[in-house]
Amino acid sequence: MVDETPSKKRGRPAKYASPSEKARADVERRRVLRQKEAHDRRERLHAQFYGAKSSVVAKQTPSRGLDIILEYPGKREYTEGQDGRPPTDQAVDLPRQQCQHGSEDDHESPSADTAHNKVIPDPTLCREQSELVELVLSGANVFYTGGAGTGKSTVLRAIMKELRQRHRRVQVVTPTGISALNVSGSTYFTYAGWNPGVMKKTIEEIRHMAMSKERRQRIKDTDVLIIDEISMLESNQFRRLDQACRAAHQNDVPFGGIQVVVTGDFYQLPPVKAFQTCFECGVELKAKLFCKGCEQPPPPADQTDTRQPSNPRPRESCLGCGLGFQKQLKCPHCRDESCTDDQWPFRSEVWDECNFHCVSLAEVHRQSDPTFIGILNSLRIGDKLDKHQLALLDGREGDVGEAVELSPVRREVEQKNSEGFQAIRGAVRAYKCQDYVHIQPHHPHLANKEEQDGEGNKMGCREHRFPPVLETKFGMPVILLANIDAGAGLVNGSQGRIVGYSPHKPLMKQRERKLRESGEFSHLEEHEIVSWAQQQAAEFPLPIVRFENGVQVPVYPVCQDTELGDPPPFSVVARTQIPLLPAWAITIHKSQGMTLEKAVVNLEHIFEPQMAYVALSRVRGLRGLKVVSGVGLDVLQERGRLGGGNPVVRKFMKETFGPPERTGNTEDFLGSSIEGDEG
Numbered sequence: 001m002v003d004e005t006p007s008k009k010r011g012r013p014a015k016y017a018s019p020s021e022k023a024r025a026d027v028e029r030r031r032v033l034r035q036k037e038a039h040d041r042r043e044r045l046h047a048q049f050y051g052a053k054s055s056v057v058a059k060q061t062p063s064r065g066l067d068i069i070l071e072y073p074g075k076r077e078y079t080e081g082q083d084g085r086p087p088t089d090q091a092v093d094l095p096r097q098q099c100q101h102g103s104e105d106d107h108e109s110p111s112a113d114t115a116h117n118k119v120i121p122d123p124t125l126c127r128e129q130s131e132l133v134e135l136v137l138s139g140a141n142v143f144y145t146g147g148a149g150t151g152k153s154t155v156l157r158a159i160m161k162e163l164r165q166r167h168r169r170v171q172v173v174t175p176t177g178i179s180a181l182n183v184s185g186s187t188y189f190t191y192a193g194w195n196p197g198v199m200k201k202t203i204e205e206i207r208h209m210a211m212s213k214e215r216r217q218r219i220k221d222t223d224v225l226i227i228d229e230i231s232m233l234e235s236n237q238f239r240r241l242d243q244a245c246r247a248a249h250q251n252d253v254p255f256g257g258i259q260v261v262v263t264g265d266f267y268q269l270p271p272v273k274a275f276q277t278c279f280e281c282g283v284e285l286k287a288k289l290f291c292k293g294c295e296q297p298p299p300p301a302d303q304t305d306t307r308q309p310s311n312p313r314p315r316e317s318c319l320g321c322g323l324g325f326q327k328q329l330k331c332p333h334c335r336d337e338s339c340t341d342d343q344w345p346f347r348s349e350v351w352d353e354c355n356f357h358c359v360s361l362a363e364v365h366r367q368s369d370p371t372f373i374g375i376l377n378s379l380r381i382g383d384k385l386d387k388h389q390l391a392l393l394d395g396r397e398g399d400v401g402e403a404v405e406l407s408p409v410r411r412e413v414e415q416k417n418s419e420g421f422q423a424i425r426g427a428v429r430a431y432k433c434q435d436y437v438h439i440q441p442h443h444p445h446l447a448n449k450e451e452q453d454g455e456g457n458k459m460g461c462r463e464h465r466f467p468p469v470l471e472t473k474f475g476m477p478v479i480l481l482a483n484i485d486a487g488a489g490l491v492n493g494s495q496g497r498i499v500g501y502s503p504h505k506p507l508m509k510q511r512e513r514k515l516r517e518s519g520e521f522s523h524l525e526e527h528e529i530v531s532w533a534q535q536q537a538a539e540f541p542l543p544i545v546r547f548e549n550g551v552q553v554p555v556y557p558v559c560q561d562t563e564l565g566d567p568p569p570f571s572v573v574a575r576t577q578i579p580l581l582p583a584w585a586i587t588i589h590k591s592q593g594m595t596l597e598k599a600v601v602n603l604e605h606i607f608e609p610q611m612a613y614v615a616l617s618r619v620r621g622l623r624g625l626k627v628v629s630g631v632g633l634d635v636l637q638e639r640g641r642l643g644g645g646n647p648v649v650r651k652f653m654k655e656t657f658g659p660p661e662r663t664g665n666t667e668d669f670l671g672s673s674i675e676g677d678e679g
């Protein structure tokens, strides 16, 4: 008998169980498509600047509203004489592959070597790093930490890559815009759709906000939330983020059930301005100082302070028991109490509820000398250096040549750079940044970011890491501020020297401009780079930099943008500039996250204990290190200026990971360890 069941009933099972499931799948498909388009656009732009074609036509689909044509009238590079003018007879046609590996011999001359297969690959993960990635892939909530150079950022990149390959939706959030730029993430404010006023809202209001359509969708579109630089995230903000996620998911479990990965080093920078408002009711907290030992308030400002008699400073430690003071914070409304020791997320209940698998990366990759690693480890956890170690650092004259100087004070950095610049003869080529700030009418609190300072730069870009004006000269040492080609080892912190200027003048024609006001900003980036180049690159050729790893490449402008405000469409600030800084000196603050072959570390005017660790841990070894200490490192150590190691952090780390392991030659002083510190 013939089966008369209609074929559609007998055939494939329905792809979607319900119309709503189909709608969700459609939304997801469109999102993936959008991401792919944005990625392709970036790749195309990258190929135009760093790629292999001599005449590039990049067309955006008309529906996207942007149509740019970039034409290169033939690329020729030259090096220039010390007078700054291009010797025309040196001009040679360059192969399109611009990453060249030169030798000492061809130091100053352009090379036609196309050996771009010598690019430096990403490091292969070591065992503990691979196991950590596996742990995250297993779906567990993970907290991973480690000292400087143990590969936290490297692992972060690997985790993101692996998760995305498995089609998991990953969001990386950080406390500051600068760190967000470094990991292609966003600030947690942007992620949660907050503005600074959120701290004055009650927790119920914050939960309610998270239910708005856009915020809820963004949070619900997250499978894995990675929180980077966790040490700088105040515990109340950590709790607020948790509450927003619970509300959006309508699920009263930590972060609404999203997998959470947190990373950072609590021994490094603490939260800025912690505990300003009450977690429950958003009312400003009242602060009171008291001694950690006898719980007495400090005496009035120290009248015996002769340094600034007109402006006496409060005492740093109690006269009675010699211990330091800490702030007690009380909410005048709901009487909730907390103290500065609670500022770290690990002191919150949510941290415990997350039930993190905790991993401390032990293997240091940036340095290999056990003696140096031992010194850094002691500085990190706040152990005192012994005489031998102090002598190894103090006044040492490493093989530093023209190394960059790391200094705590911006004024010193500016002076050093200015002196170095003056000392070089030759023509100055200056590149002015191009700022773009677009504040949406529904973000009136951000309106001042559109204003200009005296130099015509936007206030919204005041803290941008790219300089407003980059002055360059032939032969000048430079440091790279962006990851322009990680495969070739050209990343944030790579050092090199300007060995020429590239005279090609891209003729750029912009037919239509239409910015998308939310989501991806690749349209904006393209537009800003093209318009920057129209204004400047035609006039001033781009600098060619020979990096220390031998790679030689013209450095093109980069547009770094950040989304601001909420609700969408977002406001945006962006600065376009050649991502270089003069490398005679940089501030220790700017050096964070960098790996340097050699450096002069100036600790003379250090004002925060963690600074010595951050600065010294940038270099790969003692050989490439020179330390300037002024009064002497022993004196700085006596003044408590050398080591970090906050006791609350040490206690947490000891409880989580056990006592610190001996590294290098630290047996002399790690014996003191952290026993008894916590009193």
Ligand SMILES: Nc1ncnc2c1ncn2[C@@H]1O[C@H](COP(=O)(O)OP(=O)(O)OP(=O)(O)O)[C@@H](O)[C@H]1O
Pocket: 123, 124, 125, 126, 129, 146, 147, 148, 149, 150, 151, 152, 153, 154, 155, 265, 365, 366, 592, 593, 594, 595, 617
């Ligand atoms: N498995 C590895 N093998 C070889 N090199 C590695 C490995 N992991 C990391 N590195 C290298 O070590 C250096 C430091 O790595 P990374 O910046 O990821 O460390 P970090 O812990 O984030 O440091 P910091 O806290 O100072 O920012 C980089 O040059 C990186 O390429």
